[in-house]
Amino acid sequence: MEKREKFSSRIGFILISAGCAIGLGNVWRFPYITGQYGGAAFVLVYLFFLLILGLPILVMEYSVGRASQRSIALSFQELEPKGSKWHWYSYIGMAGNYLLMMFYTVITGWMLCYFFKMLKGDFVQKTTVQVEGIFNDLMGNPGLQIFWMLVVIALGFLVCSGGLQNGVEKITTVMMSCLFVVIVILIVRSVTLPGAAEGLKFYLVPNFQAMKEQGIMTVVSAAMGQSFFTLSLGIGAIAIFGSYIDKSRRLTGEAISVGVLDTLVALMSGLVIFPACSAFGVSADSGPKLVFITLPNVFNEMPGSRIWGALFFLFMTFAALSTIIAVFQNIISFAQDLWGWDLKKAIAFNAVIITVLSLPCALGFNMFSFIQPLGARTTIQDLEDFIVSNNILPLGSLVYLLFCVTRYGWGWKNFLAEANAGKGIRFPKWARRYVTYILPLIVLFLLIQGYADKFF
Template sequence: MESRSKFTGKVGFVLAAAGSAIGLGNIWRFPYLAAKYGGGMFLLIYILLVMSFGFAIMIAETSLGRKTGLSPIGAYRVLNKKYSCIGAIASIVAFLILPYYSVIGGWVMKYLAGYVQGETIAMATDGYFGGYIAQPVEPIVWQVIFVVLCGVVIIRGVKDGIEKVSKIFMPILLILSIVVAIYSVTLPGGMEGVKYFLLPSFEHFSGMTVVAALGQMFYSMSLAMGIMITYGSYFHKEDDLEKSVKHIELFDTGIAIIAGMMIIPAVFAFSGGDETALSAGPGLMFITLPKVFANMGMSRVIGLIFFLLVLFAALTSAISLMEAVVSVFCDEFKWDRKKATIIVTICAILLGIPSSLGNGIWSGFTILGLGILDQMDFLTNSILMPVGAFLTCIFVRYIIKPQVFIDEVKQSSEFKREKLFVVVIKYIAPVCIVAILVTSILSTFGFMSI
């Protein structure tokens, strides 16, 4: 078996890990959740959670990967073979998210192609998005293209594939995001959206605001998916782990804030300050925003730039999901990278087809009122991820003990937030994770509104 690759240094690791964290969760999911759960109050709670809860879980996962030099299953097995099932859960999460995430990535590619071809008005019409995703063939074609692009990057390896693409995409994504955000903020009426998004109001505080912010943090920081364990295994022992995680936090939070500044002021400007226009869920990106762009000057250019940056974000996240799965196959079955990538690519395409058809000819197949894509999202994000994260906290606290992870971090850094790590991983994180799990299940079964 080929020797394990490494990132060339801290910058490569930070950009790759940040690229994983910065995906559709930041560009699409964060703005509409922020709008739904109180704007500035949601943002404030989210930042506090990222700097505490998110920091502790990410330190645990990346230090586990660096200490063992293995993908999730092997990493847990080396420390205690009885608990390799935790790594298996994380690997299954990545394996299941990649196919339906790629379906949405395909939608992004379709819209980008639409702006390239000048279909600005057509994409802003009622029924365009619903009509498109209901088609049996074209969405699958775009999904296949999206998955193959990810596979090409993964085959090239850690240095020449993941790291190189991240070093190119991340700066471009940041620049494009800032350009669109500045445009949105300067629109007539846009400043009302800025105030709503940035200024906390305690009248918007509720338990659901905390739970929603916690769930979003989980999703956007790529926790409990095996990704940070895998990327941690490519991280050099001498590079500062704590500082790197801090930079990932800043990247993730920064892009989330910029995404809010892109979308919320623009929708405020063109809806006359109607906050309900922000609660469209997936429609915010694919239905509401094309209408916004169609009313802007240089609408084709703005739409093209926006969906280009969304595509970059979606690709970097999907690449990390695929890498987490490929690394497991390489470690567990001793396959070479090319063979593992081809098999994972084929599986992602085949498993993604039902999620795509579930919006059209298979739309009648529902469980608890959820379509196929939503079923996969519920299973991974609302069940498996919280369960895996909870078991990780138990593993760190009772089985291996926090000191093992602290020692790993201190090989390359002072670990200034050591006490925070211990308190969160022992007491706060388990309670919060259970809250996410219970709330998600109750809301899905209709016992509460989320």
């Protein structure tokens, strides 16, 4: 087996893993559902589930990566008992990475486009209707969509072409550090706006009444879903970074660091959004509408709107690009693991593949808008997102989970020995019953609930 490149530092590993987990959901979904489901009361429920649901699977995915020293393309084959068929999932896992990039590249392109629009002052003194018009124009313009998508794909592979240490680790570390600096600047601006206090109160003061009104089960399942999806588990995008670290540290502590950073960015996003929205009497929406319509309107009201808007979209671009670089690194390693290709060949091949695969999403808002796969007003992107988020992520997490706990897979003893190699926080032995019998049922519940939400 050829020598595998390693991270040069622990902080590089943690920041890249966090970069993979920190994505658009942290900004356009987390603050909104937090506000909707009782503010800080919801955050407490969310943190509880992050601890009992997200973290154990994160440790398992890291363990499989580190023990096998391979990407998801071959990791199960390296570790599974002879004659077993766990490696069949690797094809679905690999497909999940490609599917995720099919729409992520397009949406990241919107972020980058808006960063330049803000800098140029395209939104200055525009009415609410005109701001919405700018977004609709972008959606309706296939050339523009494809141009920014190509810029993002080129940037992602350019970073990966430097190799693990000099490309991915170096650039992601800088980008993640900048992301934290930018978001702190935005928070200071947002919370010092006149009228921001109301938004802060809504966001930070626990509102158990709101939880009751929504229904405790609704809140619990929303918290479960968010804690699970926020870490991008189940497609080996996290496992790959396990394969690049040595055995000096136990994996539970590393997983906690990543979970904390991911949650921190999600919470900080809310500190930008709620005070700003309340200062100008705007309700905080969810999804693309919040980012591309609501917030540009909010920035317009501020003195120096171009600077604050540009900074916000720079932060969004960093959050999205960090995920893209992480997943591209995983995708490149498939070709290297499966066919022994060198870095250049793996990048050239995948750059073409991902460009072609991303086109349906970019065209789904304009030329292909007649394709509405999940019912009226849905797009190709909705279908791609549904396949990844509601199917492959929970299914993959279930596979990793069962692989690590049953004797038909890699097995509990092997998993525990790998997770607890080195120094740091141990994965507790007493958790065995919970992760073997209860956690799979929770993941199964999320899989079923995803379908129920979508179709009923």
